[in-house]
Amino acid sequence: MRFIITAQASSDGKTTEQPAGFDAKLFKAYMRFNEEMHQAGVLVASEGLNPAAKGARIAVAKGKRYVVDGPFAESKELVGGFYLIEVGSLDEAIQWALRAPSGFGSDDILEIRQLTGAEDLPPEILELITEAAPTWSASVWQSRKASSD
DSSP states (O other): OEEEEEEEOOTTSOOOOOOSSOOHHHHHHHHHHHHHHHHTTOEEEEEEOOOGGGSOEEEEETTEEEEEOSOOOOGGGSEEEEEEEEOSOHHHHHHHHHHOOOOSSSOSEEEEEEOOOGGGSOHHHHHHHHHHOHHHHHHHHHHHHHHHO
């Protein structure tokens, strides 16, 4: 099973104080955690996200997409980064999340959500996916199957 663990600041205003300058010791703790998950064979991807000001927001109205000009959501509402892991259960994902370091202030809250896999979809939906996106679906389902074997 694949899970995404997203990191964001606490919404209760009790966000961890960010270090005044770059904290190499704290940064290395995060990198050691990535290394530990990689060596355990559960880490698929892990990235931090740049501030919202360097991105864009796309909305929809009357069936058409358009670019939304800022201001963007408050920083406490933004995802600061993520871990994408492949483990055997939600409990195992929780155990990994409990071990994650903290201290940057943008990761006080970790949210764990399971990604949708082929096993979660009814056969008629899988058939529609295969018809509409044959090469993409084959690569996604096969890569997931291979990594779970």
